Amino acid sequence: MSLYDDAVLVLKSYEDQEGLRQAYLDHLAAYPDGMWKACTAGHITASALVIDPGHGRVLLTLHKKLRMWLQMGGHCEPEDATLEAAALREATEESGIAALELLPGGPVRLDRHPIPPPCHCHFDVQYAVVAAPGAVQEISDESLDLRWFAYEEVAGVADESVVRLLEATRARL
Numbered sequence: 001m002s003l004y005d006d007a008v009l010v011l012k013s014y015e016d017q018e019g020l021r022q023a024y025l026d027h028l029a030a031y032p033d034g035m036w037k038a039c040t041a042g043h044i045t046a047s048a049l050v051i052d053p054g055h056g057r058v059l060l061t062l063h064k065k066l067r068m069w070l071q072m073g074g075h076c077e078p079e080d081a082t083l084e085a086a087a088l089r090e091a092t093e094e095s096g097i098a099a100l101e102l103l104p105g106g107p108v109r110l111d112r113h114p115i116p117p118p119c120h121c122h123f124d125v126q127y128a129v130v131a132a133p134g135a136v137q138e139i140s141d142e143s144l145d146l147r148w149f150a151y152e153e154v155a156g157v158a159d160e161s162v163v164r165l166l167e168a169t170r171a172r173l
Helices: 003-013 018-030 083-095 151-157 160-172
Strands: 043-052 057-063 072-075 100-102 109-114 121-131 143-150
Touching (some): 003 121, 018 043, 018 109, 043 100, 083 121, 083 143
Antiparallel strands (some): 043 072, 109 121
């Protein structure tokens, strides 16, 4: 099964955010290359919120280009077999934590947001991953900083999309 086919199946089985979910499916139907960065009409991305439920905290990255505190994530790559695999790969690469475990149940949220040209839009499929107790992060070259934040601190440093992702993740826990 291709990554495109996996994305369609994942989105068809996702039960929340009906209007946005359908916009993702419509985008993929209109753009067979809609999984890839080269699709300037917009493309699917995969991200994951790294969470440490035992300590009530999340790991956020200060994105180098956007200069915003965000969850880990980014573009799908040809070697990604599934959206889950892409989200887990991105979270592992950007956090430096090797033993991350996907939160069961598929995507936690969807978030479509504009990005600077030449592309116009990211159709982000958002997952959550759990870090083992005592996990140590290591900053990547894609970040300016990498820091753990208590649940209560996230609204003060991150935008609404990250806050909503944290709320949905905590509800699933």
